[in-house]
Amino acid sequence: MSHPNKRQKVQAHRLSQSSVSALSKVRQQQQQHDGFQETSRSSTGQGKKIKFSSESPEPTTATPPAKSTQKPNELARTNGSPVDVVTNGGLSEIEAIELRKKNEKARKKQEKKDRKRRKEEEKTKLAEKESDDGGYSSWNGFSSGPDPDRDRNLPPTKKLQKKFVEESVILEKSQKESKRKRISPTDPDTPSPVATPSSIDKSSKKKKRKRHDTSDIFAEPESSKASKAGDVDDTNNILPESLMASPVASKSSKPTQKIQSVWDRLKSQPKPQSKETESPGSSRNSILSGTPGPASDLSSITIHSADKVSPDPPLEQQKHDKPKVYKNIQLKKKSKETQQEVGNDSTAGLVDPLTPVPQRPQDKSKSQVAKDLQTVRETLPIWNFQKEIQSTIRDSDTMVLVGETGSGKSTQIGQFLLDQPWMQRRAGPTGKKYGGCIAITQPRRVAAISLAQRVSNEMGTQMGKEVGYCVRFDNVSDETTKIRYVTDGMLLNEILHDGELSRYSAVVVDEAHERSVSTDLGMGLLKGIVEARRKKKVPLKLIVMSATLDIQKMSAFIGGNPTSDDIKEELPPAPVCQIPGKIYPVDVFYTPSTLDNFQTAAVKTIFQIHYQYPCPGDILVFSTGSEEIEDLASTVEELAQQMDSDKPKMHVMKLYASLDPAEQQRVFIKGDPRVRKVIIATNIAETSITVPGVRHVIDCGKVKMKRFRHQLGIESLLVTDISQASAQQRKGRAGREAPGTCYRLYPEDCFKKFAKATEPEMLHCDLAGALLTLKARGVDDVFNFPYLDKPDRQSFERALLTLHMLDALDDSGKITEIGKKMSKFPLPPVQSRVIVAAGEEEKINTDSEEDVLVDVIDVLSCLSVDGNIILQPTRWSKATEDTRKQVDPLLPNKKKKRKASEEDSDEDMTLEERQALERAETILSRISGIVPADA
Numbered sequence: 001m002s003h004p005n006k007r008q009k010v011q012a013h014r015l016s017q018s019s020v021s022a023l024s025k026v027r028q029q030q031q032q033h034d035g036f037q038e039t040s041r042s043s044t045g046q047g048k049k050i051k052f053s054s055e056s057p058e059p060t061t062a063t064p065p066a067k068s069t070q071k072p073n074e075l076a077r078t079n080g081s082p083v084d085v086v087t088n089g090g091l092s093e094i095e096a097i098e099l100r101k102k103n104e105k106a107r108k109k110q111e112k113k114d115r116k117r118r119k120e121e122e123k124t125k126l127a128e129k130e131s132d133d134g135g136y137s138s139w140n141g142f143s144s145g146p147d148p149d150r151d152r153n154l155p156p157t158k159k160l161q162k163k164f165v166e167e168s169v170i171l172e173k174s175q176k177e178s179k180r181k182r183i184s185p186t187d188p189d190t191p192s193p194v195a196t197p198s199s200i201d202k203s204s205k206k207k208k209r210k211r212h213d214t215s216d217i218f219a220e221p222e223s224s225k226a227s228k229a230g231d232v233d234d235t236n237n238i239l240p241e242s243l244m245a246s247p248v249a250s251k252s253s254k255p256t257q258k259i260q261s262v263w264d265r266l267k268s269q270p271k272p273q274s275k276e277t278e279s280p281g282s283s284r285n286s287i288l289s290g291t292p293g294p295a296s297d298l299s300s301i302t303i304h305s306a307d308k309v310s311p312d313p314p315l316e317q318q319k320h321d322k323p324k325v326y327k328n329i330q331l332k333k334k335s336k337e338t339q340q341e342v343g344n345d346s347t348a349g350l351v352d353p354l355t356p357v358p359q360r361p362q363d364k365s366k367s368q369v370a371k372d373l374q375t376v377r378e379t380l381p382i383w384n385f386q387k388e389i390q391s392t393i394r395d396s397d398t399m400v401l402v403g404e405t406g407s408g409k410s411t412q413i414g415q416f417l418l419d420q421p422w423m424q425r426r427a428g429p430t431g432k433k434y435g436g437c438i439a440i441t442q443p444r445r446v447a448a449i450s451l452a453q454r455v456s457n458e459m460g461t462q463m464g465k466e467v468g469y470c471v472r473f474d475n476v477s478d479e480t481t482k483i484r485y486v487t488d489g490m491l492l493n494e495i496l497h498d499g500e501l502s503r504y505s506a507v508v509v510d511e512a513h514e515r516s517v518s519t520d521l522g523m524g525l526l527k528g529i530v531e532a533r534r535k536k537k538v539p540l541k542l543i544v545m546s547a548t549l550d551i552q553k554m555s556a557f558i559g560g561n562p563t564s565d566d567i568k569e570e571l572p573p574a575p576v577c578q579i580p581g582k583i584y585p586v587d588v589f590y591t592p593s594t595l596d597n598f599q600t601a602a603v604k605t606i607f608q609i610h611y612q613y614p615c616p617g618d619i620l621v622f623s624t625g626s627e628e629i630e631d632l633a634s635t636v637e638e639l640a641q642q643m644d645s646d647k648p649k650m651h652v653m654k655l656y657a658s659l660d661p662a663e664q665q666r667v668f669i670k671g672d673p674r675v676r677k678v679i680i681a682t683n684i685a686e687t688s689i690t691v692p693g694v695r696h697v698i699d700c701g702k703v704k705m706k707r708f709r710h711q712l713g714i715e716s717l718l719v720t721d722i723s724q725a726s727a728q729q730r731k732g733r734a735g736r737e738a739p740g741t742c743y744r745l746y747p748e749d750c751f752k753k754f755a756k757a758t759e760p761e762m763l764h765c766d767l768a769g770a771l772l773t774l775k776a777r778g779v780d781d782v783f784n785f786p787y788l789d790k791p792d793r794q795s796f797e798r799a800l801l802t803l804h805m806l807d808a809l810d811d812s813g814k815i816t817e818i819g820k821k822m823s824k825f826p827l828p829p830v831q832s833r834v835i836v837a838a839g840e841e842e843k844i845n846t847d848s849e850e851d852v853l854v855d856v857i858d859v860l861s862c863l864s865v866d867g868n869i870i871l872q873p874t875r876w877s878k879a880t881e882d883t884r885k886q887v888d889p890l891l892p893n894k895k896k897k898r899k900a901s902e903e904d905s906d907e908d909m910t911l912e913e914r915q916a917l918e919r920a921e922t923i924l925s926r927i928s929g930i931v932p933a934d935a
């Protein structure tokens with residue numbers, strides 16, 4: 001089988017998203033047809049594709065054939081025969097060339113004139129339209145354009161591309177304008193000579209400003225106006241200058257020397273560097289340093305901000321800012337190779353998803369890595385509160401810990417408590433041993449794994465030893481593990497098996513604001529365990545953490561230590577420790593009005609950022625579900641391939657729950673700083689995680705939530721607005737390694753209308769599973785269990801009836817043997833009942849050839865996966881293996897073992913079985929687009 005080139009691979013990948021290959025073929029054909037239409041339009045000069053960049057004076061069509069027909073000289077030269085050029089009726093070679101040059105020049109001039117005229121027409125139309133509708137339609141929905149008839153017959157993606165390209169040009173023009181203004185900042189009301197030559201009259205200036213305003217998605221919120229005026233000492237809601245009509249910088253008098261020198265440096269830099277527009281940092285600079293002045297490039301701001309926020313910029317940050325300082329030759333080589341691979345398709349601005357991830361420097365010992373990371377740890381806001389946290393939890397069994405996102409809660413808390421005297425494993429009254437380990441719960445497995453990896457790096461230990469994790473189907477920890485990151489579902493499971501959690505000295509419930517059923521049940525159960533362990537004089541410490549928490553409610557709920565022996569006495573609230581300060585500022589932007597289609601807006605924003613900010617600076621986009629993510633990713637990939645070759649390339653990555661875990665971990669590996677990673681994720685990336693390199697967040701403001709539909713008796717996923725707490729968490733994914741930006745694809749008013757906190761899952765889900773868990777844990781009176789928010793009585797009754805119907809409860813409401821078996825499966829009760837029933841069937845019909853249980857497991861496995869049940873085996877295996885090796889150091893050993901056992905089992909196969917297996921593999925490969933159907 002021949003290896004497909006990168007473009008084919010990307011296409012094959014896209015095909016794999018749809019299992020309907022026929023449909024894909026039709027689509028492909030249509031695309032080819034569209035491509036042809038585009039080319040012919042270009043050659044006739046109609047609907048010519050505008051280049052993404054406004055830097056290059058030379059307009060080119062996107063399709064190579066058009067290019068080649070327009071440059072015969074070059075064609076001839078590439079054919080290797082300059083004499084071939086002499087074909088002009090007896091003219092000498094030189095004369096012919098001269099003549100052609102002249103013609104070419106005249107043609108270009110004419111083209112330039114035409115283009116200018118067309119642009120002017122477009123601008124006028126756009127300005128007129130904007131004055132009609134407030135500018136909204138100029139970017140949203142791509143409904144308005146210079147010549148609507150021209151695009152009528154184009155398919156939607158092409159229309160979108162064309163519209164986007166046109167708008168990008170307008171955007172870049174306006175950015176350039178604001179950049180020019182900033183180089184020579186003057187009074188905002190006095191137009192700079194560069195920006196406003198005398199030939200331009202006042203009305204056209206106004207039009208220009210208007211266009212600038214409306215060509216961007218993000219409006220200037222009230223609060224940012226205040227901050228510009230110096231009233232607000234917060235970087236929230238500050239509009240990036242380059243997105244504004246009148247830059248912030250123009251309010252200031254003169255640039256500081258430092259920034260001016262950066263500008264000078266920037267101007268003298270080669271094209272790709274100097275054309276990058278300013279970051280929104282001038283206001284940030286002004287606020288942080290008290291020095292008003294224009295923005296410079298992102299790197300200068302980073303350095304500047306770091307100066308102010310922390311005296312020593314974190315080491316990782318320094319590396320990130322100056323990729324050239326890498327001393328590791330191996331790494332250099334690697335990245336060269338990577339670039340060669342990436343660059344072999346010069347027209348595509350897209351990094352192939354199969355591109356190997358650059359390896360981390362291998363020559364650094366674990367202790368060296370830990371030593372480097374120590375510098376980062378010491379700059380975290382939580383670092384100075386170490387003693388306070390230690391003494392609070394020494395004196396009290398419970399504590400609420402609140403601190404900004406990125407302040408260091410999840411990574412540092414375990415390390416702060418590790419050496420405390422109460423952490424020692426010790427014997428209880430009966431001689432049973434208690435303690436020695438800390439459990440830190442996370443709502444999602446991806447966070448648990450990445451945090452364990454980070455903390456083991458910080459401690460310089462091997463993953464799975466002193467620091468480990470335990471998530472469903474994957475336990476990387478042993479008896480020696482001291483800090484164990486677990487999902488809250490796994491902790492619940494542990495409580496089922498060991499009602500005292502005797503292994504642990506402390507349990508930290510992280511991201512408690514998420515209020516999943518498991519978190520709420522876990523907290524209710526932990527409350528009881530803390531009391532029980534206190535009585536046995538082997539206390540279990542409980543810490544509840546979040547950045548966005550209702551502190552009073554939580555501290556009253558978990559309660560502090562009793563003040564007397566009177567057991568009836570109500571517990572005082574738990575002590576609260578609040579960590580002030582954030583690590584880096586994040587600027588927030590809102591849209592001026594509500595959008596119909598956040599997917600389109602997300603695409604636009606991604607490219608606006610890409611064109612506006614220099615690399616490094618990855619983008620994290622929050623979308624709603626896997627389908628939306630796949631759609632968005634393929635649109636971005638398609639558009640990225642049409643970018644100019646001098647623009648930084650893009651690497652589009654996806655992150656959602658049903659993705660292969662190794663694929664999920666891939667986003668955490670630092671990539672080539674010259675390539676921009678665009679990670680499109682669901683809310684699984686919302687809390688706890690730090691995706692290295694992310695500087696920009698795009699938040700669609702929506703989430704898919706499970707809702708129980710009483711009439712139908714089923715749960716379904718519905719798209720709803722997020723809460724303010726969620727929005728803050730999403731914003732908090734930027735500003736962790738450097739200052740960042742957050743683009744909210746909704747207006748500020750909408751944000752204010754969002755619920756303050758996320759509604760507890762318990763209040764809108766089917767309670768049957770939760771009640772079965774409680775019953776199995778021995779809680780018979782489920783109605784009076786301590787819930788943080790109690791569901792209504794009807795929900796209880798409905799759930800209890802369901803459990804009774806499934807034989808999980810007897811007539812008195814006690815759990816039955818069937819119920820106990822059911823509670824062990826991490827499935828909804830209805831599904832676990834089917835498994836138990838199938839198991840019974842197996843026992844009864846031992847002679848039957850039908851393997852009911854296996855069939856049932858197959859069906860339920862498919863039902864458990866959100867959406868995509870088709871594997872992507874071989875195509876990803878190389879990439880997946882690279883990632884796995886970095887995440888799981890024991891992988892080579894595991895693989896050896898697996899290979900040995902596979903070889904054993906291969907020997908037992910009959911010829912037919914082997915052929916069937918091969919056939920199945922081929923079909924699977926075909927479905928997932930690895931092998932063309934006609935191969």
Ligand SMILES: Nc1ncnc2c1ncn2[C@@H]1O[C@H](COP(=O)(O)OP(=O)(O)OP(=O)(O)O)[C@@H](O)[C@H]1O
Binds near residue numbers: 687
């Ligand atoms: N994988 C990583 N790569 C790079 N830096 C990281 C990584 N994990 C953590 N950090 C650094 O450590 C800081 C603290 O991260 P941590 O997860 O402990 O914060 P947090 O307070 O728990 O945030 P949140 O409330 O968002 O979960 C981050 O701001 C970042 O600077």
